[in-house]
Amino acid sequence: GAPGGNAGGEELATSDVPDAPSEAVTLNILDVAGNKQLTEGIFDSFVSEHPDVVSGVTWETAGAPDMAGKVKAQQQAGNLQIDLVLTGTDGLSAGISEDLFVPIAADYKDRLSNMDNYQEPAAEMQKLAEDKGVALTYYPSGPLLEYNPEKVPNPPTTAEELLTWTQENPGRFGYARPANSGPGRTFLMGLPYILGDDDPKDPANGWTKTWDYLQQLNQNISSYPTGTGVTMNNLKNGTWDMALTTTGWDINPRALEQVPANFEVQALEGFTWVTDAQYAVVPKGVSADKMSAILQVLQYALTPEQQAKTYDSGYFYPGPAVEGVTLDMAPQSSQDVIAKFGRPEYDALIEDNPKATPISAEDLVTAFNTWDTDVASGKIEEKK
């Protein structure tokens, strides 16, 4: 093996972690979920409020697939320099399967008492972390349809109508590869609920209708971009008239003027929200001092005042993982954006529709593979 081939990094005894670090530490944060946008303010205010605990933070950003390799290399070498990773479910499960993270929620349960305040769906999401991470933000995600009202006067409201619409308008609807796109993934996981499949959590055996539906849909889809950004692009420049989205992907791009503000959103009848969250995880091998600081930061981040900052400009709308955080607690700029680009109907939709957690990471990989082989590649065969 590689030098210092200690696969998991140093195990840290819970008792060794002091309440406060012996001196202020610098936290190196690796963000693979775009979480910086939501939580940077939280970390900053912590630093200004507790300079004796954390003297500063450095940020590094990356894509989720790259994270595990980097952390692993540092752990194996016994020279860990990443103290905290902010990740979505994908990076989380990768890290869990590689056993990279400290079971922080179990080992330090008492010091993270704010975790008790999670709102219900967020608490569900927290379970996915298997105690190896702390959910910081949450949103119900989708699936939702976004369309150009000038081109689509009567948007489809059911899955059946969507199919018909694509048949009538071939090439005018699309979505990104689920493996690379939040909306795509949400759609994939949300369809079984909409179509009433046997087991919405078992893509291998329980998604018969879903796969069948996707294959039919595929007939009229010209290509699957790798990234939601491209779908939004296709939408805005008129290549497509309709695409998939989530709450965040609806509000934020319009706020950024990436998508015309007048574009509308439509939910399919009887849909179930497939929720999503972002986690803070700690790689094995951090020092006791840093661990103590991290615990303090996380506890701080889960306070309602701090959580309110995660409303941001709608990127993870709504965002807060804990109960009782309302928009009026958010910074003014955040309130302004949401007022302008947010959709009042979301509150009702979130309230009324059921919420489900995403399927497990392994099942998700299976689903991606099936999608790759059975859905997307079916297209090339026919085209040839």
Added chain:
Amino acid sequence: MSIQATSFKTLELEHVARNFGGQAALSDLNLNIRSGEFIALLGPSGCGKSTALNCLAGLLPLTGGRILMDGRQIDRLVPEKRGFGMVFQNYALFPHLSVEKNIAFGLEMRRIPRAEIKTRVAEAIELVQLGPHARKLPGQMSGGQQQRVAIARAVVLRPPLVLMDEPLSNLDAKLRLEMRTEIRRLHQSLGLTTIYVTHDQEEALSLADRLVVLRQGEVQQVGTPQDLHEHPANWHVADFMGYRNLLDGVVEHTRGGMATVSVAGTGITGATRDPLAPGDAVKVGIRPEDFEITDASGPDAGHTRLEAVVEVVEYQGREFAVEARTDTGQALHIRTHRTAEAGQRITVSAPHERVLVFASALTAAAPVPELQEATP
């Protein structure tokens, strides 16, 4: 596409000139080449010989003048359409082709049948005595061997005009003589018109029908070897024709084609063709081998006598090259069968008719056949 390897009657160079970035390497070359002629270009290093060949071959665009073949202007024709052969001064062998293939190249380009290529290449290799090296690459051969490949490559084509740029410079005396004979044989038997650059006076004299002497890009004289050798048009040509002693002097008096010149006080009499008047600055040319070391002293009717002290004696086979200095400080080059010793005082004599007197100014050269005045 077809290569015009057909023969021609005349090739005229009219005012051909070539500059390199403003500097004239060749100016106003006029020459009328008849088919089958063997012309040698002679001149000091850097005088424009290679430039002339390159212009003729079409490898350098002219910066002035034109070239006519049988009256048709060809100076805009690309080299491959002219169909001339050329031996490059730096050989320019194809480094990736064996000797055989180098030689066969031109034949293949002319789509000669395989069998014929084979025999002709074999002949050419035989000619340049490279039999055992036929399969070597140029990089694996000695300088002289490479040069011979270059010769073979050019002559195997039997082109109507072959341009040779110092083709024998890296060969030993014996091989040189043999190759020279071969070149002449080829020239005669195939009727190849040949333009030959050489720095070897003897080679030029022995091979060529006509010689062209260049100096700093300008033609000095064109004529038969005998012409040039016996009646050099000016001291520069004389210099080239072996008049190693060129003594500066001033005309004392002239009489019927003979001039008496004062060289550092000593009077020397010689023949002249230039219109000279007393007082003109002249150069007196005497060949080393025209000096004779005599025992006699005192004046002699048909001879000029000079006294000098031997400085260097060089053994050169059967003869000795002696360098001596007159009392007036004039260095003399003498070639003689009699040996002498450094420091020895000797008397040398040269017959009047062997001494030539030239005007010092080169522009005053006697009009040269076929050549207008060279004024760029």
Added chain:
Amino acid sequence: MSIQATSFKTLELEHVARNFGGQAALSDLNLNIRSGEFIALLGPSGCGKSTALNCLAGLLPLTGGRILMDGRQIDRLVPEKRGFGMVFQNYALFPHLSVEKNIAFGLEMRRIPRAEIKTRVAEAIELVQLGPHARKLPGQMSGGQQQRVAIARAVVLRPPLVLMDEPLSNLDAKLRLEMRTEIRRLHQSLGLTTIYVTHDQEEALSLADRLVVLRQGEVQQVGTPQDLHEHPANWHVADFMGYRNLLDGVVEHTRGGMATVSVAGTGITGATRDPLAPGDAVKVGIRPEDFEITDASGPDAGHTRLEAVVEVVEYQGREFAVEARTDTGQALHIRTHRTAEAGQRITVSAPHERVLVFASALTAAAPVPELQEATP
């Protein structure tokens, strides 16, 4: 790192050999070079001259033998530590450096002060008469100009040993003479030991203290110019020393250093140093200039007389080169002041003491000073 440009006393080559892929380019070269000597290497094209220089310079590893400098083995020393200078046959100028910089290169490598470099380079440029071209790049110069740069680049270093590979081959006769004088002057004034490859017999004879004649990688004779010129060790050396007529024959009888040989029926008498017996196959060597065209006929005591028909007459300045054929079909090369005409029947005579007789077998060559028998 420091360059041992110091002088040496002796340089010994012991059994130096070099093969190229099994083929011997140089075999068993033994030579003792004394400091200050001028040694010329002579031999036909491809005989191994350049190879010998390259081995000496350290550019080619030896495949046999060793090289000792003042008793210290140097053949494993890298070239730059030997500190020799070299003029390459193909010049090998640095194409990206101007003439000046090419010449200055070696001086810079030796960390000579800037000011001195400047003056020495200027001198060297003066020496090779390239003043106006000092700033040109090699690619912008004529062949002869490039060659002169190569000479200047080597001699400007004043190395203890300078190796010159046909350094004057691309220069005109006049410049050759001048350069030759300069080289000798440098050799003498700086005490440079020089090894000089040339194909020019006259150059070799006039410059060198000793000559080394090679043939197919083997040494044929080592000796002073006079030695070689007057007493060539075998017909190959003789061939090189100007004995252009080498007639095959069989010994009829010998008497006290003289042998009478039957060449195609005609008896020719000449001097010999080989131990010959009647019936031995021999070659009779006669120089073209030793033949005289006589009007007399019939036998003559001190001379061999031959009759022949003139085939080719070549004008070569003051002399004529005549090719004639005897009735028995033997071609004769004659150099004479008397002109003759093709077809004319002439009688030529050569004095006995000028005719040399050699054993045909080359291995039977007389023992050569300083040289063991060359048997690979």
Added chain:
Amino acid sequence: MSATTLKDTEAPPVPEPGRRQLKATPGTFLVWGGMALFLILLFGVVASVVVNSFAGQWFDSWFPSGYTTAWYGEAWQQYDLTQVVSTTVIVAVAVVGISVLIGAPASYVLARRSFPGKNIVMLVFLLPIMMPPITYGIPLATLLTYYHLAPGLTGVILANLVPSVPFVILTMTPFIEQINPSIESAARMCGANMTRLFTRILAPLLIPGVLAAAVLVLVRTVGMFELTFLTSNSSSDTLVVALFTAMTGAGIRAQQSVDAMAVIYMLMMMVLLVVALRFVNPTQLVSQVREDVD
């Protein structure tokens, strides 16, 4: 030399010489035509990005509805490009410099010598170019991290050298083969040792080779995401890491700010390249001289 090349800088006094060269053969036409097409399309590709990077809103229309330079400021701010760009330049220059220094001598040996085991050596140099970094990236990062060379600038440079050195070796070998060995011999006879032979004779003659290799390595290095990412920390990220993160990482970004960063990337590379081409012409000095003869 070629008869069809456009050329001739000197104005000839007689109109004739040089005229034939301008005649366009179908081949010439095809070459220049193809080249023009390529350039037009290329221009379109680049222009569309550049325009977008200045775009305010650009929906379904030929051109954006407004223009702004804000994206550059935003990208600069968001990705801390001051530091990223300077890191990139440092890494690029270091990698190019070191790999040329290490690679050139090795390619010299490979060009000039044949020795037992040469094939194995060649293989060792070939593999790093061909193997995707994922095979060796993590162990390499582990190794460097273990010796505390990574994460950090040193690690980034070392990791990037792995494919760069072989790249230099592979590109330079044919260039060295082209140089006449007798020129080297001459230099050594002038007393140049190996070092000075390299710096004074080979380097100038190899300029096009060095340039080509350097540009190649520069582009590879600046564009090498995996190895850089695995060995960098927050203060040693290069531009490509920032770009890739922006492109593929999670989060929603204005396309314009990504494009702005891509344009910055391009400009940086372009400056490096144009500087390089300004000082060295990618043709050998030798033939530059000969070109005059044309």
Added chain:
Amino acid sequence: MTQAPGRSRSAAPEKPGTRPALSHRLAERGIDRLLLLLVPALLFALVLFVYPFVYGLGLSFQPREGGLFGAYVKFFTDPSMRGLESIWITLKLAVPAAVFNVAASIPIAYKMRGKFRGKRALTTVLVIPITLGTVLTAEGLLNFFGQRGWLNRFLEIFGFGPLDLVQNYWGVLWSLIISGFPFAFLLILSYLSGIDPSLEAAAQTLGADWKQRFRKITLPLLAPGLAITFCLTFVLAFSVFPSAILVGDPSGSTRVIAYVAYNAWGQQFDYPLASAAAIVMGAVELLVIILVLLWRSRMYKGSTGGKG
């Protein structure tokens, strides 16, 4: 260097003392001090590459399931991996791209050798795409060639329907050409300039027209450089990954092998499988390159000057 003149095995019956020094004999076989110049590069490769690479190689033989070759078996046989197909897809992209880049560079470089005004500018413009980077190229291709991009808008004016130029095979090929052509061009232009023009002059006087000169003189002398250029552009194209994702159709027609490997790595976290895929990828590349280099070894390689 050692000096002991060991026992000579030389066949010739040489006299004592004529045996060459060991160093000479080694030098004859190509071994001399010069080889030391290889040391830094070799050391570098051994320490920083070979060790990690062997590790990765080893990893590929420790699959999660299946025997020693489990990962390889999975790569080639698992229907969801579609390993063979991805090799084929990659070759289909890389070979045409490399061939085109080299083939297009040759005539352009050949035309660009002479001296003419604006040559340097043109060279620079042709080399510029090198500076674009994957991301800009991808963004540009999507913008420009996209359905609503300038090109399609332009074609629309003339009534041509929108062409599908990106998000498929062509998009990737385009990006490979844009990023690969300047490499090839720069390299070939430089290799070409190392050939002494007097050789072409010689061929000209021997009656070779430009086609023949090119085929018989320039091309053979250029061949070693071409081989290397091809290898490099091929390798660049073969390991195409970002553009296969950004402007291609990574689940379908541009499911290149690098993508498969990366997927195994970054999405399935199956490192042995990823290593195996990458090793297969390297092996295929190696195969192609070795073929090319074998061909190259039969070419003339050496000084391309005229004399000596």
